[in-house]
Amino acid sequence: MKDAIIEVYGLFHSYGDFEAVKGITFNVYRGEIFSFLGPNGAGKSTTINVLTTLLPLQKGRVLVNGYDLRREKRKVRESIGIVFQDEVLDGDLTVWETLEFHGRIYGMPKKERRERIEEMLKLAELEKKVNERVKYLSGGMRRRLEISRGLMTRPDVLFLDEPTLGLDPQTRYRIWEYIRKVNKEGTTIFLTTHYMEEADLLSDRISIIDHGRIIISGTSEELKNSIGSDLIYLETKNSEKGKEVASSFKEVKNVKDSSRGLEISLQADGRRFLPKLIIALEKSGVDIESISLKKPTLDDVFLHYTGRELRDGGPEDRIKAIAMKRRRR
Amino acid sequence: MNTAFLTVYWRDMIRFRRFRPMLFSTLIQPILWMAFFGIGMSSNFDKFSQFAMLPPGIRSVDYLTFMAAGVIAMTTLFTSLFGGISLLFDKRWGIMKEMLASPMPRTHILWGISLSGVTKALIQATLIMIFGLLIGVEFFSGFTLARIIIAVLGIALFVTIFSLGFLFLSAGITMRLESMEGVQGIMTLLTMPLFFSSNALYPIESFPSWLRVISVVNPLTYLVKGIRYFAIGNDFFAMGTHYSYSLQEILTSLIVLIIFSAITYVFAWVTFRKAVVT
Numbered sequence: 001m002k003d004a005i006i007e008v009y010g011l012f013h014s015y016g017d018f019e020a021v022k023g024i025t026f027n028v029y030r031g032e033i034f035s036f037l038g039p040n041g042a043g044k045s046t047t048i049n050v051l052t053t054l055l056p057l058q059k060g061r062v063l064v065n066g067y068d069l070r071r072e073k074r075k076v077r078e079s080i081g082i083v084f085q086d087e088v089l090d091g092d093l094t095v096w097e098t099l100e101f102h103g104r105i106y107g108m109p110k111k112e113r114r115e116r117i118e119e120m121l122k123l124a125e126l127e128k129k130v131n132e133r134v135k136y137l138s139g140g141m142r143r144r145l146e147i148s149r150g151l152m153t154r155p156d157v158l159f160l161d162e163p164t165l166g167l168d169p170q171t172r173y174r175i176w177e178y179i180r181k182v183n184k185e186g187t188t189i190f191l192t193t194h195y196m197e198e199a200d201l202l203s204d205r206i207s208i209i210d211h212g213r214i215i216i217s218g219t220s221e222e223l224k225n226s227i228g229s230d231l232i233y234l235e236t237k238n239s240e241k242g243k244e245v246a247s248s249f250k251e252v253k254n255v256k257d258s259s260r261g262l263e264i265s266l267q268a269d270g271r272r273f274l275p276k277l278i279i280a281l282e283k284s285g286v287d288i289e290s291i292s293l294k295k296p297t298l299d300d301v302f303l304h305y306t307g308r309e310l311r312d313g314g315p316e317d318r319i320k321a322i323a324m325k326r327r328r329r
Numbered sequence: 330m331n332t333a334f335l336t337v338y339w340r341d342m343i344r345f346r347r348f349r350p351m352l353f354s355t356l357i358q359p360i361l362w363m364a365f366f367g368i369g370m371s372s373n374f375d376k377f378s379q380f381a382m383l384p385p386g387i388r389s390v391d392y393l394t395f396m397a398a399g400v401i402a403m404t405t406l407f408t409s410l411f412g413g414i415s416l417l418f419d420k421r422w423g424i425m426k427e428m429l430a431s432p433m434p435r436t437h438i439l440w441g442i443s444l445s446g447v448t449k450a451l452i453q454a455t456l457i458m459i460f461g462l463l464i465g466v467e468f469f470s471g472f473t474l475a476r477i478i479i480a481v482l483g484i485a486l487f488v489t490i491f492s493l494g495f496l497f498l499s500a501g502i503t504m505r506l507e508s509m510e511g512v513q514g515i516m517t518l519l520t521m522p523l524f525f526s527s528n529a530l531y532p533i534e535s536f537p538s539w540l541r542v543i544s545v546v547n548p549l550t551y552l553v554k555g556i557r558y559f560a561i562g563n564d565f566f567a568m569g570t571h572y573s574y575s576l577q578e579i580l581t582s583l584i585v586l587i588i589f590s591a592i593t594y595v596f597a598w599v600t601f602r603k604a605v606v607t
Contacts, residue, residue: 052430053430054429054605054606074432077430077432084426084427088424088425088426089423090344090423090424092344092347093340093344101336101339101340101424102431104333104336104339105427105428105432106431106432107432107433
């Protein structure tokens, strides 16, 4: 049996009338990378803010590293490292001062603190920037500085709230490598993201969260397999008839309406099945507007269970996020 | 002992030194008050006070000396009242979240910021005294060295307690508000009546009764009293008014300031304990 480092039972959180988190239960195991995947406003940050003691625990029971979040806040705070969603840095301090400040408010003794600062600078590849003011660093460097700051106190769990929000693809890959490296060295990682690739590439296990509820949890493979080995999306005006035809095959696991047309999930090799389906549809007089075959992604998983696309805001969302970060500086 | 508040202090002082325009204006502003308002007013007021009846055997003090104590008090008030604003910057663009999520007790944030505010106020008070003496303020006149030391320590004590009181108030208000405009609005609204209902620039003895009531509950009045007692003496004549302070009166002033600071501390403490920043 795996050892749970975070145990959450029936966590509920509301802001006035708005219920942001509606009673979720989950575990994070020691040593793994665990992700919350969901669109903006799903309740990811609220959950992280409660787990990291920034928001009060309203309802539910939470154990972090064996400490009760309600009664042993201080112990919880000592056990965790946090990288916040928005940038939490003082641009007028130098890189060294930023880390020194962190070590001191966490009560690290001087010798240990100084050693760790050296290690962290190496890990974040910021040795040459040590006396540079934070505001003169690039976005990627600042993010690496924040992550290494979160690691400085050797936390048992590192919380990463949207760690690559608003970063360019190249920087994002470097941050991912960095997160993997940190995890290999033994730190458990709890990550929230609304980027499918991020959850897919990094996590050992993923929980998909939407409207304050966990929809489904498992490894990336398990989640994808849960909706079939292959997916066919069929667009047609005559969807009732199409549904009937598709359902008659034994290769078909499930047929349902989706925003991309009919979603036909298969339990067989789709490349061999697709010609058969097209012929059958033609024979029954179903007018095919478009048809596509694909391996399921986490996007499809999200669409399957919520009926909506994960990339709801799309690029516009991203621009807004970047603009927001800029304004904060 | 947990000394995390010294870390918060250390960081705030780094910013104070590094932020050159702020450092410059903080230091130069009180000197400008002395140089322009002080000299301008005293060259007029001293003309009138020649005609006042001077009781025999009492030291007469010119306006510049009289108002120098007021300028120290005013500067302390402004610096302290606006001292909490750095918390708003930390909340919106800075590291408040890092501090709130750390195991450091939250009161240390309050103490760290307040100590740095007190440091700034003390530096300013020292500068005003030095500059004042250079342009002819008659502070400590006829004092022995021992008495000058006691006087400076006494002024520092009054400035510290008063400054803490307004820093706590300012920190508490700032933590409760979200916008810069809101904080600045409230602070500006507070400074005007506090400043002009006090004895900083003129005697309050001839105020109409409603204004006197305000001046009696105004902490600034007690700070000015303390500074004048230590810097000028317990018996002098200025602006047509005879001032004489008993030791008891000065102790009472100190106690009033301590009570004021204790109340604002409780206000700030409650605010910090409940503070949520997301």
